[in-house]
Amino acid sequence: MKRSSPDVPLIECVPNFSEARRQDVIDALVSAIAAQPVHVLNVSSDPDHNRTVITFAGEPKPVVAAAFDVIAAAARLIDLTAHTGVHPRIGATDVVPFVPLRGISLEACAALAIRLGERVGMELGLPVYLYEAAARRPERRSLANIRRGGYEVLREDISSPSRTPDFGPLHLGSAGAVVIGARAPLIAFNAFLDTNSLGVARAVAHSIRESGGGLPYLRALGLLVGGAAQVSMNITDFRQTSLFRIMSAVRAAAAHHGAQIVRTELIGLIPQAALLDYAIESLQLPMATRDQVLEQCLGAATGDYRPVLFE
Amino acid sequence: MKRSSPDVPLIECVPNFSEARRQDVIDALVSAIAAQPVHVLNVSSDPDHNRTVITFAGEPKPVVAAAFDVIAAAARLIDLTAHTGVHPRIGATDVVPFVPLRGISLEACAALAIRLGERVGMELGLPVYLYEAAARRPERRSLANIRRGGYEVLREDISSPSRTPDFGPLHLGSAGAVVIGARAPLIAFNAFLDTNSLGVARAVAHSIRESGGGLPYLRALGLLVGGAAQVSMNITDFRQTSLFRIMSAVRAAAAHHGAQIVRTELIGLIPQAALLDYAIESLQLPMATRDQVLEQCLGAATGDYRPVLFE
Numbered sequence: 001m002k003r004s005s006p007d008v009p010l011i012e013c014v015p016n017f018s019e020a021r022r023q024d025v026i027d028a029l030v031s032a033i034a035a036q037p038v039h040v041l042n043v044s045s046d047p048d049h050n051r052t053v054i055t056f057a058g059e060p061k062p063v064v065a066a067a068f069d070v071i072a073a074a075a076r077l078i079d080l081t082a083h084t085g086v087h088p089r090i091g092a093t094d095v096v097p098f099v100p101l102r103g104i105s106l107e108a109c110a111a112l113a114i115r116l117g118e119r120v121g122m123e124l125g126l127p128v129y130l131y132e133a134a135a136r137r138p139e140r141r142s143l144a145n146i147r148r149g150g151y152e153v154l155r156e157d158i159s160s161p162s163r164t165p166d167f168g169p170l171h172l173g174s175a176g177a178v179v180i181g182a183r184a185p186l187i188a189f190n191a192f193l194d195t196n197s198l199g200v201a202r203a204v205a206h207s208i209r210e211s212g213g214g215l216p217y218l219r220a221l222g223l224l225v226g227g228a229a230q231v232s233m234n235i236t237d238f239r240q241t242s243l244f245r246i247m248s249a250v251r252a253a254a255a256h257h258g259a260q261i262v263r264t265e266l267i268g269l270i271p272q273a274a275l276l277d278y279a280i281e282s283l284q285l286p287m288a289t290r291d292q293v294l295e296q297c298l299g300a301a302t303g304d305y306r307p308v309l310f311e
Numbered sequence: 312m313k314r315s316s317p318d319v320p321l322i323e324c325v326p327n328f329s330e331a332r333r334q335d336v337i338d339a340l341v342s343a344i345a346a347q348p349v350h351v352l353n354v355s356s357d358p359d360h361n362r363t364v365i366t367f368a369g370e371p372k373p374v375v376a377a378a379f380d381v382i383a384a385a386a387r388l389i390d391l392t393a394h395t396g397v398h399p400r401i402g403a404t405d406v407v408p409f410v411p412l413r414g415i416s417l418e419a420c421a422a423l424a425i426r427l428g429e430r431v432g433m434e435l436g437l438p439v440y441l442y443e444a445a446a447r448r449p450e451r452r453s454l455a456n457i458r459r460g461g462y463e464v465l466r467e468d469i470s471s472p473s474r475t476p477d478f479g480p481l482h483l484g485s486a487g488a489v490v491i492g493a494r495a496p497l498i499a500f501n502a503f504l505d506t507n508s509l510g511v512a513r514a515v516a517h518s519i520r521e522s523g524g525g526l527p528y529l530r531a532l533g534l535l536v537g538g539a540a541q542v543s544m545n546i547t548d549f550r551q552t553s554l555f556r557i558m559s560a561v562r563a564a565a566a567h568h569g570a571q572i573v574r575t576e577l578i579g580l581i582p583q584a585a586l587l588d589y590a591i592e593s594l595q596l597p598m599a600t601r602d603q604v605l606e607q608c609l610g611a612a613t614g615d616y617r618p619v620l621f622e
Contacts, residue, residue, distance in 0.1 A: 012605075039612035042603060057609055101609070185605070191595075247594060264595045269605040272587070279586040282593050283558060284502075284575045292353060294323075294496070294580040298368055298412070301350035 009103035011112070012041075012057040012185075013067050014268055015096045017074050018089045018176075020045035020052045025077045030054060032073040036066035044267045048225045050085030051094075053188070053268045057101060064112050067096055072124055075175035080151045086223050087232075088147045090154050091176030095143060097132065098182045109182035110134040117180045121167025127158060128167040131181035136166055143179060144219070151176050187235040187243070187274055188267035191250050192228050193259040201229035204253040208246070209233075215249055217241040229259070238274040244281035320414035322423070323352075323368045323496075324378050325579055326407045328385050329400045329487075331356035331363045336388045341365060343384040347377035355578045359536040361396030362405075364499070364579045368412060375423050378407055383435055386486035391462045397534050398543075399458045401465050402487035406454060408443070409493045420493035421445040428491045432478025438469060439478040442492035447477055454490060455530070462487050498546040498554070498585055499578035502561050503539050504570040512540035515564040519557070520544075526560055528552040540570070549585040555592035 019025050026045060029052070034040050038058035045052040056066060071093045078092035096116070098109040113134035121128045135141040139162075149157070155172045157163045164170065165177060193200060201222030206212040208231075209220035217237040223230045231250055235241065254260060280289050291297070330336050337356060340363070345351050349369035356363040367377060382404045389403035407427070409420040424445035432439045446452040450473075460468070466483045468474045475481065476488060504511060513533030517523040519542075520531040528548040534541045542561055546552065565571060591600050602608070 010609075039609070041605070041608040041612060044603075055605075055608075057612070243590075243594070261595055263597070266596055266600050266603050269603050269608060270600075272604050272606040275587050275590040275604065276583075278594065279554075279590040283554070283589065284572055285577055286574070289577050289581075292355075292577050292580050293583050293586065294352070294366075295583040297352040297366075297580060298321075298350070301352060301368070 008059055009108075010057060010101040011060050011063050011104055011109055012055060012099040012101050013063050013096065014053060014055050014099065014186075015067060015070060016089075016094045017052045017054070017078065018050065018080060018083050018085065018092055018094055019074075019078050020047050020050045020085075026052050028077055029070055029073055032070040033066040035069065036062040038062050038066050042269050046087075046267065048085070049087040050083060051087050051089070055268050060104065060108075060112055063098070064116050067098075067116055068119060068123075071096065071120055071126070071178055075124060075126060079174045080176040081174050083151070086225060088144075088150050088221075089176075090147050090151045090172075091126070091178045092174075093178050094147075094176075095131070095179040096181075097186070099185050100182075106133050106182055106184065113180045113182045117167050117178075120178055120180070121165070121169075124168075125173075126168050126175060127165035127170070127172060127177040129177060129179045130166045131179050132183040134181040140166075143181075146179050184237055185271050187233075187238055187270050189233045189235065189243075189246075189264060189270075190225075190267065191231045191233070191254075191261045191264045192225070193231065193254050194262045195229045195257075195259045196224070196227050197229055197257075197259075198222060198224045200254075200257045200259055201231055203257060204229075204250065204259075205231050205233075207253045207256075208249045215241045215246060218246055228262075235274075238271065238277075242281060243274050243278040247278070319370055320419075321368060321412040322371050322374050322415060322420055323366060323410040323412050324374050324407065325364060325366050325410065325497075326378060326381060327400075327405045328363045328365070328389065329361065329391060329394050329396065329403055329405055330385075330389050331358045331361045331396075337363050339388055340381055340384055343381040344377040346380065347373040349373050349377050353580050357398075357578065359396070360398040361394060362398050362400070366579050371415065371419075371423055374409070375427050378409075378427055379430060379434075382407065382431055382437070382489055386435060386437060390485045391487040392485050394462070397536060399455075399461050399532075400487075401458050401462045401483075402437070402489045403485075404489050405458075405487075406442070406490040407492075408497070410496050411493075417444050417493055417495065424491045424493045428478050428489075431489055431491065432476070432480075435479075436484075437479050437486060438476035438481070438483060438488035440488060440490045441477045442490050443494040445492040451477075454492075457490050495548060496582050498544075498549055498581050500544045500546065500554075500557075500575060500581075501536075501578065502542045502544070502558075502565075502572045502575045503536070504542065504565050505573045506540045506568075506570045507535070507538050508540055508568075508570075509533065509535045511565075511568045511570055512542055514568060515540075515561065515570075516542050516544075518564045518567075519560045526552045526557060529557055539573075546585075549582065549588075553592060554585050554589040558589070 205220035516531035
């Protein structure tokens, strides 16, 4: 893989696939991506959710080409009619976000998403929904709205006016539909509680999430995973609602139900700034301590390091 | 400043000066360093301690030259007989550690320290003590042993056999003595408690530090700074005793005395890994999450970023 120049635009793509139990399928998906000149940065598979998240990055053209190729591969390899898992989903390739990393705007990423969506609809014959920054209907900015009821409900409702896809056919095959869009970097973070009560997981999720009147830029679901209560979270803007505030809210809400966090997990990648800011807040250091990180100072002085991508 | 090649050895020097209240003196010290082709990364002045820590880095030869020049400047500009401050000190330039950053060993840094010490003794006529990795007597590995009693006691005792300097004269002038050595990266971290009791600060410091039977690789002093109890800490190996363990120990020991941490501060710079590891431990994430930091993954893949210096 060639060393990329700092001036070249760089985007990230984080497709989510409805498969985590068949390693040969996961390998085939990774291979489809890696056949293009892009960097595969992370593969996170969750057997309980039966869901795999692959993070890759590179210049826009090969990243979009890799996204198309892997959507085609997933449609051949994953049968939604046989899929089980606790996470809401509507497609073999369930959702494909593009994220600007540097030298490119969110709007330009949305334009890439729309062109990819058109091609997936036409060439692969899959229904495509455009979401977040690429949405063409306001209610489709929300992924939850598009996925409501999952594959099983969408299969019945796809021809109703409110659920018409943005591209592709008006019927759902075994590969389901694909949601494609552009967004800011997102943190997917799950907390396991020391209880097997789905009710507690749901109550905690409801009280902390934006839609329940909790923290802005936080989505949360209460699930039962492997017999344990899990609060499954997406932080859509960690610069607005910090990981420290979120962790504090989960701890407090869990304590309110007599529960504690026993462990957490991160799905995919996390921007470095989110962890550094968490440490600074939790250590009760002033925010200006950000400027006292050795590698950042040295990088700024010598030009050896690049600054963190998201401040 | 030229962009340095990854193959060139890089060292850090973190001299501590007994002055924080006269900005013109601090400026003169920084200028003496910056006259050499090195990178000044941070200047931390604490008026209560009346102490300034300057962090600079570069190739060994100019870093050692800058260290010599700034020791000479401080000897001209700072009069220890007129110095007040709560922190133990014996010199205008109190301590000069060299830290290997990359492409050089701790032993090679110790050799640089010894040669600098010899030159400071001969050319500047200052008593010099060699410490940590550069120490020539086992009891002088410890900075606390060398500084015991501060400038005032050393002035009387310097000619006694146990306190004979490694280089330079057997008497202490107004610039005091200089402690020079080499060590691993150190974190200087202070916690302020919600009490004005020096006794509580000292009890907390005593219970958490290595010498009191507490955490290994942790030095701690209880001080009264601006009327508030302060636990002043040095972490000499954050890879052995993590910042999370230390923060937890300070919180627990303070709580034992009915006190709480109200804020903390970092003096100088901190290796990035110490903050990332703190975040991961505190968030109850598995340690393998280290490999899920976006910038690190991207840097490893594209060659744009260099890995963190201290794993």
